[in-house]
Amino acid sequence: xxxxxxxxxxxxxxxxxxxxxxxxxxxxxxxxxxxxxxxxxxxxxxxxxxxxxxxxxxxxxxxxxxxxxxxxxxxxxxxxxxxxxxxxxxxxxxxxxxxxxxxxxxxxxxxxxxxxxxxxxxxxxxxxxxxxxxxxxxxxxxxxxxxxxxxxxxxxxxxxxxxxxxxxxxxxxxxxxxxxxxxxxxxxxxxxxxxxxxxxxxxxxxxxxxxxxxxxxxxxxxxxxxxxxxxxxxxxxx
Amino acid sequence: xxxxxxxxxxxxxxxxxxxxxxxxxxxxxxxxxxxxxxxxxxxxxxxxxxxxxxxxxxxxxxxxxxxxxxxxxxxxxxxxxxxxxxxxxxxxxxxxxxxxxxxxxxxxxxxxxxxxxxxxxxxxxxxxxxxxxxxxxxxxxxxxxxxxxxxxxxxxxxxxxxxxxxxxxxxxxxxxxxxxxxxxxxxxxxxxxxxxxxxxxxxxxxxxxxxxxxxxxxxxxxxxxxxxxxxxxxxxxxxxxxxxxxxxxxxxxxxxxxxxxxxx
Numbered sequence: 001x002x003x004x005x006x007x008x009x010x011x012x013x014x015x016x017x018x019x020x021x022x023x024x025x026x027x028x029x030x031x032x033x034x035x036x037x038x039x040x041x042x043x044x045x046x047x048x049x050x051x052x053x054x055x056x057x058x059x060x061x062x063x064x065x066x067x068x069x070x071x072x073x074x075x076x077x078x079x080x081x082x083x084x085x086x087x088x089x090x091x092x093x094x095x096x097x098x099x100x101x102x103x104x105x106x107x108x109x110x111x112x113x114x115x116x117x118x119x120x121x122x123x124x125x126x127x128x129x130x131x132x133x134x135x136x137x138x139x140x141x142x143x144x145x146x147x148x149x150x151x152x153x154x155x156x157x158x159x160x161x162x163x164x165x166x167x168x169x170x171x172x173x174x175x176x177x178x179x180x181x182x183x184x185x186x187x188x189x190x191x192x193x194x195x196x197x198x199x200x201x202x203x204x205x206x207x208x209x210x211x212x213x214x215x216x217x218x219x220x221x222x223x224x225x226x227x228x229x230x231x232x233x234x235x236x237x238x
Numbered sequence: 239x240x241x242x243x244x245x246x247x248x249x250x251x252x253x254x255x256x257x258x259x260x261x262x263x264x265x266x267x268x269x270x271x272x273x274x275x276x277x278x279x280x281x282x283x284x285x286x287x288x289x290x291x292x293x294x295x296x297x298x299x300x301x302x303x304x305x306x307x308x309x310x311x312x313x314x315x316x317x318x319x320x321x322x323x324x325x326x327x328x329x330x331x332x333x334x335x336x337x338x339x340x341x342x343x344x345x346x347x348x349x350x351x352x353x354x355x356x357x358x359x360x361x362x363x364x365x366x367x368x369x370x371x372x373x374x375x376x377x378x379x380x381x382x383x384x385x386x387x388x389x390x391x392x393x394x395x396x397x398x399x400x401x402x403x404x405x406x407x408x409x410x411x412x413x414x415x416x417x418x419x420x421x422x423x424x425x426x427x428x429x430x431x432x433x434x435x436x437x438x439x440x441x442x443x444x445x446x447x448x449x450x451x452x453x454x455x456x457x458x459x460x461x462x463x464x465x466x467x468x469x470x471x472x473x474x475x476x477x478x479x480x481x482x483x484x485x486x487x488x489x490x491x492x493x494x495x496x497x498x499x500x501x502x
Contacts, residue, residue, distance in 0.1 A: 051400045070400040075393050081273065082447040083389065091386045092401075126448070127393070146401065 004029040004066055004150055004182045005050065010058035012042070012049050019045045020056075021206045029063070032176065032183045034197035034213070036190065038226050041204045043186045044073065047152055062150075069148030071139045073155070073186075079128040085138050086123035092145040099123075102144050106137040107171055136168055144175075151175075153185040169196055190217070250473070253359055256370040258466035260422045261435060261483075263374040265461025267381060267419050268440030269454045270412060273392050277441065278328070279316060281433035282335040284420050286312040288342025288429040291354050295347055301354070302366060305424045308338070309417035317410050342429070357428035357480040359469060370422050377415050384408050389450060426465065427480040434484045439464055442491040445498040460490050 005027040012020040020042040027033055035043050049056040051070060062068070077083075089099045108122050122134065130138060143151060153172065169192055175181055187193050193200050194213050202208035202217070208224045209216040271280040287305035294304025316331070346354050353361060381388075391398040391405040398405050416436065423432035439460035447453035468483030475482070 048396060051396070053396050053399050068400065070397065072394055072396050075397075077393055080444070081393075082444060082453040083393070083450045084448070087450050088393075091390060124448075142397075152400075 002029045002063070003027060004063045005184075006059075006061040007050060008059040008061075010046070010049060010056055010060065012045050012054065012056045018205065020049065020203075023058075023201075023203070023207045025201055025207070025210055027182060027184060028198075029182055030176075030180055031198040032172075032196055033185070034193040034200045035184065035186045035203055036188070036193055036200060036217075036225070037203040037208075041225075043203055044154055046203065047154055047184075047186065051152065066150050067146060067148045069143030069146050069151045071136070071143050071151065071153045074132075075127065075135070075139075077128045079126070081126060081128040083127050084123065085125055085127060085130070088127055088138070089123075089142060089145060092142060098145070099141075102141045103138075105171075105175070106141045106144070108137065133168070137171070140168070140171070149180055150182045150184070153183060155185060155187050155189075172196065193217070252367060253362060254466055254469050256362070256367045257359065257426055257469045257479075257483075258462045259374045260370050260419065260426065261439070261461035261463075261465030262458040263377045263461070264419050264423060264432075264435040265439035265443070265457040265459070265464075266454055267377065267412075267416050268436040268438075268461070269443060269457040270381075270388055270392070271416065271436055272440040272444055273389070277437045279331055280416065280436045282332065283309065283312060283316070283416070284424070284429050284431070284433035285335045285339040285342070287420060287424050287432070288354055289338050289345060290342075291350075291424065291429070292342055292346035295350050295354075296345075300365070301350075302369060302421055302425060305429075306418065306421040309421055310414065312338070313410075313413045313417040317413050320409060320413075321406055339429070353428070354424075355428045355430050356478055357424065357426045357431065359426055359472075359479045362425050366425055373418050373422055377419055380411065381415050384411055385454075388412055426469075427483055431480045431484050434487060435461060435464065438484070438487040438491050442487070442494040445491075445494040460487070460494075464490060 003026045007026075008024045010020055010023045011018065023046065025033075035046065037043050045054070047070075048054045050060050051068065052060070086099075089102075093099055093102075103120075103122065108120075122130075122138075125134075127135070127138070140151075140153070151172075172183060172185070173196055176183060185197075187197075194217075197213055199211055200213045200217060201210045202221050202225050204225050209221040268280065271277060286308050288308075290304040290306070290308025291301040292304070293308075294301045297304075312334075315334070319331070342354075343351065352358075387398065387403045387405075387408045390401065390403060391408055395405050419436065420432050423435050426432075427435060440457040442460045443453050443456035447456055464487035465483050468486040469479055471477070471486065472479040472482035
C-alpha cells in the first residue's frame with residue numbers, strides 16, 4: 001500500500017502553547033481519512049501545517065506526484081464582495097465547458113441543462129451571497145479544477161444545513177468512486193465518519209486514536225476526546 | 239463648457255489627459271485596496287510623501303522622485319506589518335503617518351509648502367507628464383498580471399498559498415504600485431489629498447459593481463472622471479485643482495451610494 005502523506009512527530013505551537021503535539025500518521029493512497037475532535041483540538045491547525053501554511057516542527061512528506069486540493073471551512077468575505085462564482089472559477093480554468101462539468105459534478109444541476117453559461121444563476125452570483133452549502137460546493141469545484149489527487153476538506157461547523165451536508169458527503173463519495181482520489185476531511189459528525197471514512201484520526205492536541213472507525217472509536221477514546229459527556233455523540237452510532 | 243475647451247491651449251488638454259490617466263490608475267489600484275480593507279492606510283499613506291518631497295526640493299531634484307523614495311520606504315514598512323501580524327496595528331500606522339506629515343511640514347521650504355500639501359497643476363511639467371504616462375502603463379500592466387493571485391489572496395490567504403501562490407511577493411508588488419500611483423498624484427492633488435483618489439473612486443465603484451471585472455472598470459472610470467472633470471471645473475471656477483478633484487470624486491461616491499440604496 002502506497003502512502004500519499006506521511007506525518008512524523010508533528011508539533012505546532014502558537015505563543016508557546018502547543019496546539020498539536022507529537023502527531024504521526026500515514027495516509028494510504030486512495031483512502032478516505034476523517035479527523036474528529038472537539039472544538040479547539042487543533043484539527044484545522046493540523047491541516048494548515050501539512051499544507052505548509054504555518055510553521056511546525058516534525059516531518060511532513062507528500063508523495064512526489066501529490067496534487068493537493070484544499071477546501072477551507074469558510075471565506076472571510078462580505079456579502080457585497082464583487083466577485084462572481086464564474087470569475088472565481090475562471091481564475092483556475094479558462095474553458096467554460098470544463099467549469100460547467102465540474103459545477104455539474106458538485107451538484108449544481110441547473111448548470112448541466114443550460115447551454116449558455118450566462119443563463120446560469122449560480123455563475124452570476126457573488127461568492128459572498130451564496131448559502132453555506134452552495135459556497136462549500138463552489139469551493140470543492142475550485143479545488144477540483146486543479147485536478148487534485150488529494151483533497152483536504154475542512155467541514156464547516158455551522159452554516160450548512162443537514163441536507164446540504166448529506167449532499168456534500170455523498171458527492172465526495174461519488175468523486176472517489178470515479179477517480180484516484182485520497183480524501184482527508186475534518187468532521188463534526190460521527191455518523192458521517194462511520195459512513196464514509198476508511199480510517200479516523202481522533203485528535204485532541206495529540207493523537208488519541210487512529211484506525212478504522214469501528215475498531216478505534218469506542219467509549220474510551222470518545223471519553224478521552226470529548227470528556228465524560230459523550231452521549232451526545234454516541235446517538236449517531238447506528 | 240465646449241467654448242471653454244475650445245479656448246484651452248494644448249498644454250491644458252495634455253494636463254487633463256495625464257491627470258485623467260493618473261486618476262484611472264489610482265482608481266484601478268484602489269479597487270484592491272478597498273477589498274483588502276486597507277482604505278485608511280491607502281489614504282494616510284500619501285502623507286509620507288511630504289518629507290521626501292521636502293528633501294528633494296532642498297537638493298533641487300524632482301519632488302516626485304523624493305516622494306517616490308519616501309513612499310517606497312513606507313510601503314516596505316506596511317508590507318512588513320502585513321506579513322508579520324494578523325491585523326494591522328492601526329494606531330501605529332496612524333502615528334507613523336502623522337509624524338511624517340509633521341516632519342514634512344517642518345522641513346519643507348516655506349514657498350513650496352502650500353504646493354506640496356495641496357498640489358498645483360500649473361507646476362506640472364512635460365517631464366512629469368511623460369513620467370505619469372510611463373508609470374500608468376506600468377501600473378496597469380503589472381497589476382493586471384498579478385490580479386488573479388492578488389484577488390485569491392484577499393479572499394483567503396490559505397487558499398492562495400495552498401495553490402502555490404506567493405502571497406507575500408504579490409502583496410509587495412501591489413503595494414509598490416500603490417506607492418508609485420500616489421507619487422504621481424502628489425503634483426496634482428498634493429500630499430494631503432492624493433490618497434483620496436485611491437480610495438474614493440474605488441469605494442464608489444464597489445457600491446454598484448456586480449463582478450470583479452466590472453468593479454475594476456468602474457473604479458478606473460470613476461478615477462478618470464474625477465480627475466478629468468475636477469481639473470476642468472477647477473479651471474472654469476478658478477478653484478485649486480486638488481480639492482475640486484476630490485470633491486468631484488466624493489460627489490460620484492454619493493451618487494453611486496444613492497443608486498445602490500434605490501436598487502435594494
